Amino acid sequence: MTDQELPNGFTGFSRRKPEGFVSAHDAMGGRSPLTDGPGAFGARPRTAASAAPSAYEAASAAFGDGAEAAFQYARDHARPDEGGPAQFDPDKLRLIPALDRRWAWTEVDLNAVRHNVTAVKQRLSAGVRLMAVVKADAYGHGAVRVAKTALNSGADYLGVATVDEAIELREALVNAPILVLSQPPQAAIPLLLAYKVMPSVYTPDFAIQYAETADAYGMRAPYHLAVNTGMNRIGVRHDEVVEFMGQVSFHRALDLVGTFTHFATADSTETLDFQIQVKRFIEAVSALNVAGIDPGIVHAANTAAAVRFPDVHFDMVRLGVGLYGLHPSPVTRPMIDLRPVMSVHARITDVRTVPMSEGVSYGMNYRSPGSVKICTVPVGYADGLRRGLSGRTDVILRGQRCRQVGNICMDQCMFEVDMRTYANRQKLDPQIGDEVLLVGREGNSIVTIDDMANTLGTINYEVAIGFGHRMPRLYV
Numbered sequence: 001m002t003d004q005e006l007p008n009g010f011t012g013f014s015r016r017k018p019e020g021f022v023s024a025h026d027a028m029g030g031r032s033p034l035t036d037g038p039g040a041f042g043a044r045p046r047t048a049a050s051a052a053p054s055a056y057e058a059a060s061a062a063f064g065d066g067a068e069a070a071f072q073y074a075r076d077h078a079r080p081d082e083g084g085p086a087q088f089d090p091d092k093l094r095l096i097p098a099l100d101r102r103w104a105w106t107e108v109d110l111n112a113v114r115h116n117v118t119a120v121k122q123r124l125s126a127g128v129r130l131m132a133v134v135k136a137d138a139y140g141h142g143a144v145r146v147a148k149t150a151l152n153s154g155a156d157y158l159g160v161a162t163v164d165e166a167i168e169l170r171e172a173l174v175n176a177p178i179l180v181l182s183q184p185p186q187a188a189i190p191l192l193l194a195y196k197v198m199p200s201v202y203t204p205d206f207a208i209q210y211a212e213t214a215d216a217y218g219m220r221a222p223y224h225l226a227v228n229t230g231m232n233r234i235g236v237r238h239d240e241v242v243e244f245m246g247q248v249s250f251h252r253a254l255d256l257v258g259t260f261t262h263f264a265t266a267d268s269t270e271t272l273d274f275q276i277q278v279k280r281f282i283e284a285v286s287a288l289n290v291a292g293i294d295p296g297i298v299h300a301a302n303t304a305a306a307v308r309f310p311d312v313h314f315d316m317v318r319l320g321v322g323l324y325g326l327h328p329s330p331v332t333r334p335m336i337d338l339r340p341v342m343s344v345h346a347r348i349t350d351v352r353t354v355p356m357s358e359g360v361s362y363g364m365n366y367r368s369p370g371s372v373k374i375c376t377v378p379v380g381y382a383d384g385l386r387r388g389l390s391g392r393t394d395v396i397l398r399g400q401r402c403r404q405v406g407n408i409c410m411d412q413c414m415f416e417v418d419m420r421t422y423a424n425r426q427k428l429d430p431q432i433g434d435e436v437l438l439v440g441r442e443g444n445s446i447v448t449i450d451d452m453a454n455t456l457g458t459i460n461y462e463v464a465i466g467f468g469h470r471m472p473r474l475y476v
């Protein structure tokens with residue numbers, strides 16, 4: 001065999017070539033038999049090619065752009081029917097579920113989203129709106145599905161961090177008002193207007209450019225004014241809002257539809273800094289009113305403030321972390337019943353008995369006591385299972401907690417199953433294919449995103465977002 005005949009290492013097929021077989025490459029003089037015509041292969045490849053657009057579209061929708069390349073590969077390497085070996089049908093390949101391609105996934109409980117929206121809404125006075133904050137792909141939970149569920153459950157507004165996050169929602173046919181919670185670059189202004197996405201505004205340059213572009217298209221330029229009351233991240237200084245409005249409000253297209261600030265310490269037991277921000281914000285809004293400027297929808301509260309301080313609900317609250325069933329701090333935990341939305345699942349991909357004192361994983365920091373089975377699951381730090389959790393988190397197998405052991409690798413990690421018998425414990429018999437939980441509850445065993453955040457010395461927000469990047473997501 002020469003390298004040219006076997007370019008990709010799949011040597012087994014060469015023995016099974018039917019009589020008179022001509023390779024696709026040779027038959028087409030190097031062209032693709034499917035994209036450039038039937039060539040030597042008769043009707044079948046053409047059929048596959050004619051079905052191609054729908055398969056590509058569906059595959060891309062389900063799995064992203066990578067799928068398109070993969071199926072084009074399968075199509076380009078299709079082999080003839082008659083007398084030959086079995087064919088790969090790209091449309092069938094597409095149907096192999098994401099959860100069978102890799103045994104790791106997150107589950108997103110949309111009923112829990114609904115519960116959390118309802119629980120917060122119940123605390124709002126009539127007429128107070130609720131913004132569902134779905135930035136960062138809904139904190140790793142999937143922005144489109146979460147946004148639609150939140151809106152169906154009574155949310156009125158959506159908050160995102162970037163223009164592209166807003167566009168994703170619009171392209172998924174979400175029609176609610178969307179506020180970008182920062183001021184985008186001026187070059188993005190046509191996108192805001194074309195997709196009807198409101199910016200947060202705090203510089204006169206941006207405001208005027210936004211207004212002039214809107215005017216040129218015969219549109220209004222709605223925006224929310226960001227007020228800096230002490231967090232010192234974005235916004236017009238609390239005591240300069242009237243001056244700011246004086247600089248921009250001459251422009252006829254500009255529409256101030258909301259005025260907001262953001263709290264730096266709403267989750268903290270110490271409330272002095274919070275009270276200062278509240279006072280400054282109320283003064284800024286009054287100053288606008290006194291100057292004859294309607295501040296529009298006044299909003300300030302994130303989850304922590306919405307749960308703890310009804311006085312700062314104003315006209316709208318912005319529900320972020322609470323939407324996902326996570327508490328912004330221990331302070332809110334006894335105050336409201338929230339249901340966690342995300343759980344993290346995997347199936348065991350390998351099981352072995354490791355002799356006593358042999359190491360497991362990179363560095364071999366962990367040594368087998370000999371009385372355990374070591375199980376592998378295909379979840380690693382590239383999936384959000386942070387390496388800092390190595391040896392410091394548990395995996396739930398059949399309702400029992402098992403210690404994760406050895407360093408967490410990029411794409412896999414190991415856990416131990418104690419094979420000794422105890423009086424009142426059901427002995428486990430782990431098998432390849434068994435499902436485990438890395439985050440979630442089964443029976444009396446529970447591992448939470450908060451547990452992981454505490455162990456890591458970070459916040460639950462960051463851990464949740466980490467699990468949103470590579471694992472397929474199952475909505476339940």
Ligand SMILES: *Cc1c(COP(=O)(O)O)cnc(C)c1O
Nearest residue numbers: 133181262302303318319320321
């Ligand atoms: C992220 C964000 C929120 C949501 O905060 P949570 O603590 O997750 O409720 C609200 N407002 C602004 C401006 C934000 O950036």
